[in-house]
Amino acid sequence: MFGFLQADGHLEQGAGQKGRLTVEISARDIHILREFQELTPYHSSITERVRRTNFSASHHAAIWSLCALEARTTLNELGLPYGRKSTTITPPRCEFSRRDYIRGVIDADGSVGYTGQGFPFVSLTTASTAVGAYLCHYAKKVTGAERHIKRNARDSIYNIVYTKEAAQALAEHLYYPDCLGLQRKKDAAAGLATWVRPAGMRIAPPRRRWTPADDAELLRLGDPAAAACALDRTEQSCSMRLWRLRTGKA
Known part of the structure; x- marks a missing residue:
C-alpha cells in the first residue's frame, strides 16, 4: 500500500x-x-x-x-513528501516487506505483460533515483539479472525493464497468491508463467562490464586484436570500447 x-x-x-x-x-x-x-x-x-x-x-x-x-x-x-515528490521519494528507512513495497510501486508506475515480440516483461518507469536503484538491487537478488539505471534523454525518466526468464521470476516472486495488488496486474503476472523459450533461441550470457583496469590496459596496448587476447574479450568489443575512450564517450 x-x-x-x-x-x-x-x-x-x-x-x-x-x-x-x-x-x-x-x-x-x-x-x-x-x-x-x-x-x-x-x-x-x-x-x-x-x-x-x-x-x-x-x-x-x-x-x-x-x-x-x-x-x-x-x-x-x-517517506511520502508533501507536494511534488516524483524525484525525491525513497524506500522506507525502517523494517518493511521489500517485495510488497516493490509490487506497490510497480502496480502504480510499472507494467507487467508481453512485449510486441511476445516476450514476458516487467518494467518500472520512475523519476526517483533511489527507487530505481532499489529495484535493480532487489531484482538482481531474485533473478540474477543486472540492470544499471540511466535517465532517458527525452524526459529524464528511468525506464527499467526485465524480460523473458528474468521477468517470469520477478513476477512470480512479487505477485504471490492472495497478495494485495491490482487484479489486472496479478492476472498478467500469472500469465507470464506460461511462456516457454523457443527452441534455438540463444540465451545471452551476463554482460561483462569494463573496469578501470581493463580500460587502462586497452589504452596501453592501443590495439583491439592484442587487447582481445590480453583481456579475454572479442576484438569487436575492444575496438568499440577503445573508440569510446578515445572520443570521450566513455
Whole structure:
C-alpha cells in the first residue's frame, strides 16, 4: 500500500493542520482503493468522476481521500513528501516487506505483460533515483539479472525493464497468491508463467562490464586484436570500447 501511495498518491498540506491524501486512478482499478480504505483505521472517502484528459475525452476516475492528521503524519514520516515528490521519494528507512513495497510501486508506475515480440516483461518507469536503484538491487537478488539505471534523454525518466526468464521470476516472486495488488496486474503476472523459450533461441550470457583496469590496459596496448587476447574479450568489443575512450564517450 505504501509503495503504491508513494508513486500514485498526493499529500497536500493546507493551512494549520489541514491537508489530505488523495489517490486518483482509473475507475477500473477502484477495488484497490476499497482495499486500502479497509486497511486504514481512519475515516476516508472514495468518489468517482468523469473528466477530459490528454488521453481521453471522458476519463472515468476513482479518487480516495484521507484527511486525518495522524494518518498524514505517519505517511509523511515514512517517506511520502508533501507536494511534488516524483524525484525525491525513497524506500522506507525502517523494517518493511521489500517485495510488497516493490509490487506497490510497480502496480502504480510499472507494467507487467508481453512485449510486441511476445516476450514476458516487467518494467518500472520512475523519476526517483533511489527507487530505481532499489529495484535493480532487489531484482538482481531474485533473478540474477543486472540492470544499471540511466535517465532517458527525452524526459529524464528511468525506464527499467526485465524480460523473458528474468521477468517470469520477478513476477512470480512479487505477485504471490492472495497478495494485495491490482487484479489486472496479478492476472498478467500469472500469465507470464506460461511462456516457454523457443527452441534455438540463444540465451545471452551476463554482460561483462569494463573496469578501470581493463580500460587502462586497452589504452596501453592501443590495439583491439592484442587487447582481445590480453583481456579475454572479442576484438569487436575492444575496438568499440577503445573508440569510446578515445572520443570521450566513455
